[in-house]
Amino acid sequence: MVFGIILDLDGTIYRREKESIVPIEGAQQFLDLYPNNVIALTNTGEHTGHEITKKIEDMFNHSITAFTAFDYLLSQLVVSDFTEIMFLSPNIKWKSYIPNGVEFYQRDLYSNEAKLC
Numbered sequence: 001m002v003f004g005i006i007l008d009l010d011g012t013i014y015r016r017e018k019e020s021i022v023p024i025e026g027a028q029q030f031l032d033l034y035p036n037n038v039i040a041l042t043n044t045g046e047h048t049g050h051e052i053t054k055k056i057e058d059m060f061n062h063s064i065t066a067f068t069a070f071d072y073l074l075s076q077l078v079v080s081d082f083t084e085i086m087f088l089s090p091n092i093k094w095k096s097y098i099p100n101g102v103e104f105y106q107r108d109l110y111s112n113e114a115k116l117c
Contacts, residue, residue, distance in 0.1 A: 003034075004037050006038075007038050007064075009056075023059055028060055031062045044070060045069050046093070048068060084105070085105070086107070087104065087106045
């Protein structure tokens with residue numbers, strides 16, 4: 001039997017402090033104990049799993065496989081039949097991932113829309 005661990009990241013092995021990310025005490029020892037057993041799953045919509053994997057490698061000197069909400073969204077865009085997409089966010093990074101042939105519009109929420117959220 002092979003033991004696997006699905007690990008959330010933010011608040012589990014690191015936390016955000018102002019503009020930086022800080023390892024949580026004991027996280028390094030945990031990853032040292034289970035170096036080949038961890039798959040990371042995180043709900044970030046700003047980074048790909050590859051970017052998160054690199055961040056973990058830099059922070060802890062461990063290579064883990066990471067999957068994000070952004071990865072899932074990208075997989076769904078590939079199989080969708082959308083011809084137009086409106087993305088409501090200030091993060092324009094997403095535009096480079098929109099499939100060819102799909103019209104893309106980006107804007108922030110209007111103040112009256114933000115009140116509904």
